[in-house]
Amino acid sequence: xxxxxxxxxxxxxxxxxxxxxxxxxxxxxxxxxxxxxxxxxxxxxxxxxxxxxxxxxxxxxxxxxxxxxxxxxxxxxxxxxxxxxxxxxxxxxxxxxxxxxxxxxxxxxxxxx
Amino acid sequence: xxxxxxxxxxxxxxxxxxxxxxxxxxxxxxxxxxxxxxxxxxxxxxxxxxxxxxxxxxxxxxxxxxxxxxxxxxxxxxxxxxxxxxxxxxxxxxxxxxxxxxxxxxxxxxxxxxxx
Numbered sequence: 001x002x003x004x005x006x007x008x009x010x011x012x013x014x015x016x017x018x019x020x021x022x023x024x025x026x027x028x029x030x031x032x033x034x035x036x037x038x039x040x041x042x043x044x045x046x047x048x049x050x051x052x053x054x055x056x057x058x059x060x061x062x063x064x065x066x067x068x069x070x071x072x073x074x075x076x077x078x079x080x081x082x083x084x085x086x087x088x089x090x091x092x093x094x095x096x097x098x099x100x101x102x103x104x105x106x107x108x109x110x111x112x113x
Numbered sequence: 114x115x116x117x118x119x120x121x122x123x124x125x126x127x128x129x130x131x132x133x134x135x136x137x138x139x140x141x142x143x144x145x146x147x148x149x150x151x152x153x154x155x156x157x158x159x160x161x162x163x164x165x166x167x168x169x170x171x172x173x174x175x176x177x178x179x180x181x182x183x184x185x186x187x188x189x190x191x192x193x194x195x196x197x198x199x200x201x202x203x204x205x206x207x208x209x210x211x212x213x214x215x216x217x218x219x220x221x222x223x224x225x226x227x228x229x
Contacts, residue, residue, distance in 0.1 A: 034217070043117070043204055043220030090156065099144060099163070099210050101218060103156040 002027045004093050006104035014112050015083055021076040021107045023065075023091030033074040034092040034101070035065055044090060050074060061085070086111045115139070117221035119205050125227045131193040134224045137186055138207030146218060147180055147190050148204040156204075162188065163210060174199075195228045202226070 005024045013019045025031065032051050036044040048059025055067040065076045074091060091104040118137040126132055138145050147159040161169045162182045170180070177196070182188040192199055202225045206218040 041222070043206075043222045044218070045220065046217055049217065099146075099161055099208075100158065100169070105155045 002031070002093050002095065002102050004091050004102055004104035006091055006107050008107050009105070010108040010110060012110045012112060013081055016080045018079050019077065019081050019085075019109065021089050021091075021109065023074045023076065023104060025072050025074065025091070025093045027072075027093060027095065029095050031093050031095055033065075033067060034094075035059065035063070035074075035076050036090045036092060036103075037061075038088040038090065038106075040087070047076070047089070081109070081111050083111050083113065085109060117205055117207050117219055119203075119221035119224050121224055122222065123225050123227075125229065126195055127229050128196055129194045130228075131191065132195045132199075132226060132228075134190040134203050134205075134226070136188045136190070136205030136221060138188070138205070139219055140186065142207035142209050142219070143185075144208045144210040145182060145188050146206040146208070147188070148206060148220075150202045150204060150223070151200075159190070159203075192226075195226075197228045200226055200228050 003026045007022050034049045035047040037047050038044045047063050048057045050057045050067045058064045063078050065074055067074050088106045088108050090106045092101045094101045120135045143164050145162045149157045159172045160180045165182045180190045202223045204220050204223045206220045208218050
């Protein structure tokens, strides 16, 4: 069965500092990987996705993630965060051709001035 | 373009009352999902519809929960009778699912349910 682990429940960081949000998954088959962001009192929206090809994926708002098959990881990074990046970030996985998206427990990114 | 529209945004009710949450998916999408979000359990998939047909309802907690999709532009999630442990944010999401699905879901803003 698939699962997604986000080890950090909260990541505090100062504005303009770099950040990495960690995501590890377990699956015995090929997967598609996603990062979603949830701003306060809003639904989730897609940041970026990995389907195939280049392991470095660029998304919206300056975020990027790297797929590492050997480490079964898909960590999210941003070189310089803004106050407006404060939100909850969810990693998710689905098998090829599956409708079922499995979400991690989320990481709250708190950007301080 | 309009996104996924959910109503009501907030609902406060008393234990035992019936609750109906509504969702209008994005036009042209063929799949609709109901998720529940709580602090304890995170995001849980309740039910998945494809072309208005329920495909997977294994996440529906119990018989008190029911969901319908009478047409491609409308779905309801009903809880009867409601209990305090049903308090959560309920999200509706839609997608266009096909062979080689990319899995990108478009979420509504959610319905926050409080059962007293």
